[in-house]
Amino acid sequence: MRKTILSAGLALMGLMILPHLSASAAELEKVRVSIIPINDVAPMFAAIQNGYFRELGLEIDTTPSTGGATGIPGLVGGSFDIAYGNVVSALLASQQGLDVRVIAPGTKLTDKDTDTTPVLALSDSGIKTGKDLEGKTFAVNTRNNVIWLYARTWVKATGGDPGKVTFKEVPFPQVEDALRQKRVDAAFLVAPFSIIAMQKPGISVLAHPYTELQLGVDVGQWITTGKLLAEKPETMKKFVAGLRKGAEWYNANRSSDALISIITGYSKTDASILKSIALPAAPLKSDLDQIKRTMDLMVDSKLLSKPLDLSKIIDPLAL
Amino acid sequence: MSWRLKALSANLLGLISPASVLCIWETAGALGWINPVLLPRPSLILRSLVDLVGDGAVFSPLLHTIALFAVGYGLACVIGICIGVAMATNQVLYGLLEPLTECIRPIPKSALVPVLFLFLGIGRATMITVVVLAAVFPVLISTFQGVRGLDPVLLETARTFQVRRQRTIFSIILPASLPMILAGMRVALGLGLVLVILAEMLAGEDGVGFRILDLQRSFQIRDMFAWIFVLVLLGGGLMMLFDVAERRLVPWRGRT
Amino acid sequence: MSTIGTIGEISRTGARTNRAAQLIGVRLYGLLLILVLLSLWELSARLGWVVSAYWPPVTAILRAAVGELAGGDMLDALASTLRRAAIGYIVGSVVGVVLGILLGKSRVLRLALLPLIEIIRPIPTPAVIPPLILFLGVDDALKIFIVSLASFFPVFTNTISGVAAIDDTLIQTARTFRIGWLRTLVSVVLPATLPAVTAGLRTATSLTLVVAVLAEMIAGSSGMGYYLVQMQYALRPDLMYAAVLYLAIVGYCLNRAFIVLEARFVPWIGKT
Numbered sequence: 001m002r003k004t005i006l007s008a009g010l011a012l013m014g015l016m017i018l019p020h021l022s023a024s025a026a027e028l029e030k031v032r033v034s035i036i037p038i039n040d041v042a043p044m045f046a047a048i049q050n051g052y053f054r055e056l057g058l059e060i061d062t063t064p065s066t067g068g069a070t071g072i073p074g075l076v077g078g079s080f081d082i083a084y085g086n087v088v089s090a091l092l093a094s095q096q097g098l099d100v101r102v103i104a105p106g107t108k109l110t111d112k113d114t115d116t117t118p119v120l121a122l123s124d125s126g127i128k129t130g131k132d133l134e135g136k137t138f139a140v141n142t143r144n145n146v147i148w149l150y151a152r153t154w155v156k157a158t159g160g161d162p163g164k165v166t167f168k169e170v171p172f173p174q175v176e177d178a179l180r181q182k183r184v185d186a187a188f189l190v191a192p193f194s195i196i197a198m199q200k201p202g203i204s205v206l207a208h209p210y211t212e213l214q215l216g217v218d219v220g221q222w223i224t225t226g227k228l229l230a231e232k233p234e235t236m237k238k239f240v241a242g243l244r245k246g247a248e249w250y251n252a253n254r255s256s257d258a259l260i261s262i263i264t265g266y267s268k269t270d271a272s273i274l275k276s277i278a279l280p281a282a283p284l285k286s287d288l289d290q291i292k293r294t295m296d297l298m299v300d301s302k303l304l305s306k307p308l309d310l311s312k313i314i315d316p317l318a319l
Numbered sequence: 320m321s322w323r324l325k326a327l328s329a330n331l332l333g334l335i336s337p338a339s340v341l342c343i344w345e346t347a348g349a350l351g352w353i354n355p356v357l358l359p360r361p362s363l364i365l366r367s368l369v370d371l372v373g374d375g376a377v378f379s380p381l382l383h384t385i386a387l388f389a390v391g392y393g394l395a396c397v398i399g400i401c402i403g404v405a406m407a408t409n410q411v412l413y414g415l416l417e418p419l420t421e422c423i424r425p426i427p428k429s430a431l432v433p434v435l436f437l438f439l440g441i442g443r444a445t446m447i448t449v450v451v452l453a454a455v456f457p458v459l460i461s462t463f464q465g466v467r468g469l470d471p472v473l474l475e476t477a478r479t480f481q482v483r484r485q486r487t488i489f490s491i492i493l494p495a496s497l498p499m500i501l502a503g504m505r506v507a508l509g510l511g512l513v514l515v516i517l518a519e520m521l522a523g524e525d526g527v528g529f530r531i532l533d534l535q536r537s538f539q540i541r542d543m544f545a546w547i548f549v550l551v552l553l554g555g556g557l558m559m560l561f562d563v564a565e566r567r568l569v570p571w572r573g574r575t
Numbered sequence: 576m577s578t579i580g581t582i583g584e585i586s587r588t589g590a591r592t593n594r595a596a597q598l599i600g601v602r603l604y605g606l607l608l609i610l611v612l613l614s615l616w617e618l619s620a621r622l623g624w625v626v627s628a629y630w631p632p633v634t635a636i637l638r639a640a641v642g643e644l645a646g647g648d649m650l651d652a653l654a655s656t657l658r659r660a661a662i663g664y665i666v667g668s669v670v671g672v673v674l675g676i677l678l679g680k681s682r683v684l685r686l687a688l689l690p691l692i693e694i695i696r697p698i699p700t701p702a703v704i705p706p707l708i709l710f711l712g713v714d715d716a717l718k719i720f721i722v723s724l725a726s727f728f729p730v731f732t733n734t735i736s737g738v739a740a741i742d743d744t745l746i747q748t749a750r751t752f753r754i755g756w757l758r759t760l761v762s763v764v765l766p767a768t769l770p771a772v773t774a775g776l777r778t779a780t781s782l783t784l785v786v787a788v789l790a791e792m793i794a795g796s797s798g799m800g801y802y803l804v805q806m807q808y809a810l811r812p813d814l815m816y817a818a819v820l821y822l823a824i825v826g827y828c829l830n831r832a833f834i835v836l837e838a839r840f841v842p843w844i845g846k847t
Contacts, residue, residue: 034713037805037808063713063796064796064801064805065713065794065795065796069535069536069704069705069793069794070704070708070713070794072538073357073704073705073706073708073709074708074712074713076354076356076357076709077354077357077708077709077710077712077713078712079708079712079713079714080713089536092536092537092538093538095538096356096537096538096539096540097355097356098354098356098357098538142536143533144533144536144537145536166524168441168524169441169522169524170436170441171436171807172808173433173628173629173807173808173810174433174436174437174441174629176627176628177436177437177627177628177629178436178440178441180626180627181440183440183441184441192810193810196628196810267805267808267809268805268806268809268811269808269809269810270809270810270811273810303537329686332683332686332687333686333687333689333690334690335687336687336688336690336691337690337691337694340691353709354709357705357706357708357709358706358709410601411604413601414600414601414602414603414604414605415604415605415608416605416608417601417602417605418602418605418606418608418609419605419608419609419612421827422609422823422827424781424826424827425781425784425785425822425823425825425826425827425829425830426819426822426823426826427784427785427788427789427800427819427822428785429785429788429789429792430788430803430815430818430819430822431819433629433807433812433815434629434630437625437627437629437630438625457778506729506778509696509697509728512697513697513699516699516701516702517699517701517789520701528699531699531702532701532702535702535704535705538705540705540706543702547698547699547702547703550697550698550699551694551697551698553697554696554697555693555694555697558693
């Protein structure tokens with residue numbers, strides 16, 4: 001009897017709360033975000049999980065895309081409000097006249113210990129430097145993009161001529177096989193694939209190009225377009241604020257199980273694999289100087305015909 | 320005199336639809352209705368195309384693509400016809416191969432790329448295999464159907480006259496089932512070309528497919544469309560060649 | 576025109592006695608061959624002949640496939656792929672049949688529109704995804720459009736040549752008896768074109784699933800195509816191959832179902 005009354009009371013309370021809840025849900029502004037399901041977007045998922053965006057009145061709707069081919073066209077076409085992308089893609093888009101704006105930093109490598117993007121080669125290959133790679137093949141995920149750019153820069157920095165190295169496109173998951181089968185002589189690889197490749201003997205690290213060549217490099221960014229920024233300045237401000245809070249939480253909980261379960265949730269990567277990776281700290285601000293250095297490298301490698309005006313690409317929100 | 324006029328007007332009529340699409344596209348671009356970077360105006364694309372052909376940059380990737388197509392498509396046709404005839408004329412081979420082909424056929428070939436990379440490496444062997452795997456089935460199946468659908472009297476006659484097996488195949492079976500084989504080869508032609516482009520996008524270092532992907536990734540959509548135009552011309556040219564060849568080989572076909 | 580079906584169907588026209596036994600009897604060696612190949616795969620993975628994170632033993636794949644039946648993301652992904660494929664297939668086929676008949680019947684329309692259609696045919700869809708996103712967005716509309724384009728071409732080509740091949744006396748007869756154009760269409764043109772249309776539909780059936788998966792691989796955020804890539808990047812090749820297995824089974828069943836339906840509704844096919 002008492003149970004019935006109790007549950008009836010609870011139901012009544014529920015009825016009273018429900019309209020209230022749905023009203024507040026209706027007030028939330030929907031923001032559509034294009035992401036790549038990798039570790040780098042963990043701060044944003046942490047912000048979603050912890051309700052930081054909700055507190056600001058935003059509801060984040062994420063659309064994962066594995067290649068990132070849809071991100072920038074989707075922004076321009078109005079399907080997305082914000083997209084995650086790498087620095088080189090954003091500058092390439094800008095060079096072609098697309099009005100992309102960086103509103104927040106995504107990934108930044110400020111610490112050698114958490115740089116999990118090494119250049120790898122077979123231990124018995126005798127390859128140590130870029131010079132040794134002349135006339136050989138170097139695996140990168142995509143030519144004419146960020147990994148390729150730093151692979152070239154590393155070859156040059158270690159005495160080699162990047163023009164004499166054959167850069168071959170190999171998807172990250174296939175790199176370890178390609179190395180062990182000697183189909184490529186060296187490879188630039190990201191986590192978790194780099195960690196897994198090094199777990200078995202026979203493969204050694206030649207270098208960590210990002211942190212060795214440009215400590216503090218801004219690799220990934222959150223971008224939008226000038227048009228969207230002008231249309232919804234408040235939304236963008238709120239997104240950046242929520243994301244920053246997420247990044248702070250992420251930095252404070254970098255080795256926690258809570259973070260690992262967040263990443264497993266969207267990337268489906270096994271928790272045991274994620275536990276073996278030292279995650280880099282999340283940046284709170286973009287660094288114009290670092291982006292300029294990347295841009296200069298792009299000009300050197302002829303990805304850009306001339307330097308761009310970064311003040312028009314990096315929005316003050318990111319700084 | 321009048322048939323000439325008729326042919327002329329037919330050709331003009333054929334130009335109307337592509338021309339009007341181009342006009343709408345051009346106007347929409349000039350009025351700023353569509354994003355000029357992601358969908359540039361045809362007149363600008365044409366300029367890119369002229370540059371591409373003018374400085375000769377078109378030839379090396381194009382040759383690369385044509386070579387890959389020739390090898391992949393050629394292999395697909397030869398393998399398809401051989402297995403098709405074998406399966407249609409020999410019951411043991413039919414039983415041996417039918418389940419396997421029916422298992423492989425519905426698999427999306429792009430899902431097999433990791434396996435192909437593992438066993439064949441990243442490059443030519445993988446690209447050729449992707450093309451052959453996709454283009455072989457239309458040829459194989461229509462060959463099989465063509466041969467099985469032959470008039471039994473024809474084969475009985477051959478047997479009665481004790482024509483040797485090999486000769487039966489080459490002088491009776493193949494010519495009689497040629498229309499069906501060619502129909503399968505026509506389907507495989509279109510499929511093969513698309514697959515060549517796809518294979519170059521997946522595992523290529525050069526070729527039209529790789530160029531298109533590379534330009535797309537760096538947002539040089541104008542140049543990308545110029546390459547797509549090259550591809551359209553290539554596809555049209557191949558189809559025309561096929562038509563000519565088919566008319567030569569099966570002159571009685573168009574009259575039904 | 577091309578009648579690209581399965582290999583099984585014509586052999587069917589042979590003796591019909593004891594079909595089930597015959598079906599297995601003839602194929603016994605073939606089934607054994609597949610078993611041998613799968614055993615080789617299993618052994619090569621278990622005994623370390625092929626060492627790769629992307630070469631799981633067959634049994635691991637089967638285990639993953641069965642495990643997903645109890646609940647998991649894969650069946651949801653399969654459902655959303657099938658939904659996109661089905662909508663795209665229907666749209667593409669209907670447009671293909673309608674345009675095929677229109678262009679087949681009217682010389683003016685044929686001359687005017689055929690060149691445009693032939694220009695579009697060799698364009699590889701992966702290449703035009705960025706501009707397509709401008710018009711269709713990044714969601715279902717984009718993928719459904721790509722699937723319908725892929726199923727449109729075989730249906731259209733077969734229909735138009737089917738209409739062209741109709742015996743002219745049939746039409747003339749209809750005209751002599753002053754039968755209206757609608758009735759001519761329904762009772763003369765359609766039945767006479769049906770075998771060609773079905774052949775096109777069948778080619779489209781096997782294409783549509785493949786293309787839907789491909790579109791999801793490139794621009795997907797759900798469905799089997801996305802699932803395949805995601806599992807590859809999540810280092811779960813067992814689930815990836817399990818997904819391939821499910822796709823193969825579904826593709827096979829669709830083709831079989833088509834043949835059965837065809838035999839029911841277009842019984843005169845194959846008798847030409």
